[in-house]
Amino acid sequence: MIKLQEAIGKVEADLEKARSTGDTKKVTELEENLASRRAFLEMAESAYRLGRGTLFELLDARRTQLEATLARIELLTAIVETELELRALAGSL
Numbered sequence: 001m002i003k004l005q006e007a008i009g010k011v012e013a014d015l016e017k018a019r020s021t022g023d024t025k026k027v028t029e030l031e032e033n034l035a036s037r038r039a040f041l042e043m044a045e046s047a048y049r050l051g052r053g054t055l056f057e058l059l060d061a062r063r064t065q066l067e068a069t070l071a072r073i074e075l076l077t078a079i080v081e082t083e084l085e086l087r088a089l090a091g092s093l
Helices: 002-021 025-049 055-090
Strands: none
Touching: 025 055
């Protein structure tokens, strides 16, 4: 689970960087990250159903997937806010 926590830290760092720059490339990176977390969640669910995983592992995978989803939404919100600010400053809003 340590690697999973490190991955969450990386997503959070990427979010902060993307928020400050409005870089849409980070959205793509975050979406890829989200896809890998979903795959991990599916693996944890399968392992739990087969009796090879614990409920804790399943819940941890689900929490991580939800955190990645929230991070993606926050990033998209920051990008939209930045675009609106730029348009307002340019007088085109």
